[in-house]
Amino acid sequence: MTPAIAPDIAVARSHTAKRLSVLDAAARVFCREGFTGANIDLIAAEAGVSRQTVYNHHGDKENLLVAVVREITERINAGVFETLATFPDKPVDLELELIEFAVRLNQNCMCNRDGKFLRKLLQTEGERYPDLFAGWREHGPAKTWAALAARFARLALSGWLDLDDPDVAARQFLALVNADLQMALIFGDTVSEEQLRTATTNAVRCFLRAYGKPRPV
Amino acid sequence: MTPAIAPDIAVARSHTAKRLSVLDAAARVFCREGFTGANIDLIAAEAGVSRQTVYNHHGDKENLLVAVVREITERINAGVFETLATFPDKPVDLELELIEFAVRLNQNCMCNRDGKFLRKLLQTEGERYPDLFAGWREHGPAKTWAALAARFARLALSGWLDLDDPDVAARQFLALVNADLQMALIFGDTVSEEQLRTATTNAVRCFLRAYGKPRPV
DNA sequence: ATATTTTTAGACAGACTTGTCCAAATCGTC
DNA sequence: GACGATTTGGACAAGTCTGTCTAAAAATAT
Structure with missing residues (x-):
């Protein structure tokens, strides 16, 4: 059962969890500091995630704002x-x-x-x-x-x-x-x-x- | 006539003129870009003044925001x-x-x-x-x-x-x-x-x- | 015309950011 | 236990910004 989709679901879950965590932290930081003042390192830290992960998920800083x-x-x-x-x-x-x-x-x-x-x-x-x-x-x-x-x-x-x-x-x-x-x-x-x-x-x-x-x- | 105050007035006028010009430009830029995103060089340029003059008048960037x-x-x-x-x-x-x-x-x-x-x-x-x-x-x-x-x-x-x-x-x-x-x-x-x-x-x-x-x- | 103050342009160090690269570590699945 | 994908930490170059310093130029008062 659940022959081929289980892995995708599991991967997607952790993937999505981190994705949401990043979006959440980014929203907070963008609001506090404004777009220019927002610091990707800070967003990563508040999301409990490495900076590279932020870039993996959303690419650009501007792209991240769009997603938020x-x-x-x-x-x-x-x-x-x-x-x-x-x-x-x-x-x-x-x-x-x-x-x-x-x-x-x-x-x-x-x-x-x-x-x-x-x-x-x-x-x-x-x-x-x-x-x-x-x-x-x-x-x-x-x-x-x-x-x-x-x-x-x-x-x-x-x-x-x-x-x-x-x-x-x-x-x-x-x-x-x-x-x-x-x-x-x-x-x-x-x-x-x-x-x-x-x-x-x-x-x-x-x-x-x-x-x-x-x-x- | 106007023995001792004339110089002060004249100096004050140009001094004040530049001061107001800087405050005006700073207000515009701060509003457009936010405090962090505001650029002192840009403020100076928009005020038609050298950057050093901005610092002479208001000292700090934070101080400038306070004045504005x-x-x-x-x-x-x-x-x-x-x-x-x-x-x-x-x-x-x-x-x-x-x-x-x-x-x-x-x-x-x-x-x-x-x-x-x-x-x-x-x-x-x-x-x-x-x-x-x-x-x-x-x-x-x-x-x-x-x-x-x-x-x-x-x-x-x-x-x-x-x-x-x-x-x-x-x-x-x-x-x-x-x-x-x-x-x-x-x-x-x-x-x-x-x-x-x-x-x-x-x-x-x-x-x-x-x-x-x-x-x- | 001269002396004093203000302004200017540019160079400068120090700090901070962004975005990329990479090798090691971690995770979940088979 | 082995495998593939994802994440991590750190190093990195290129760029930007602040705030200071200097010597020259301009403006102003006497």
């Missing part, structure tokens, strides 16, 4: 998609459920490690390597906004919200949700669960004051 | 203060005047060169040199928020707004005003006058839907 960005954007997109699926389409207590949803959004997409990495890499290398993030830029936020806008539009149809422009409302929702977290996000501070809850509560209350309607029958 | 950050934060603070003074304390048409105010805020503080530089430097070097921005962090946003909150509180007292927490409202106002500009700001794109106007209009409309009251007598 691809990895992170994929994970981020997956997280966003997954969280969007938990939107309260048929709410009972809209305020409460929107707060829960926004908390999830922040935890899974903005405040976690990947979110921090993407934000920082975007900021530090976005202008120098525009191609790197072109894909994310086009498919990432635009799709998120559109998906969220569609949900809000449906809530408006079922009488929960009073919206002029669902797209604008979606962007405003996201902006409000981050209003109290801006500083922490910029400085890389960790946000406590409680901070996140009150920030999100403030945001949803404001959003519903602007666009909410009394509970429909 | 100090310069920019001072200019930003001045701009914020100046713009806050134009807040519509006694509005006639609140929506219109808040929009005008928010447009000024964005143009003078967020979307101009200094705003872009501060944001980027903060993002790229904020974690590595926390002391650098400690002063700004403490006195910058906190003061802005407080000042804006005080204005909103006064509007609430005079019957224009219905606020629970003026501080939260102030942060939300700023967040809303930037909602549609996020992507452009991150990628360093220039925002057109028209983009800025519609973004700001959307923001103020939402803010007033949440917190506005019919015009008081």
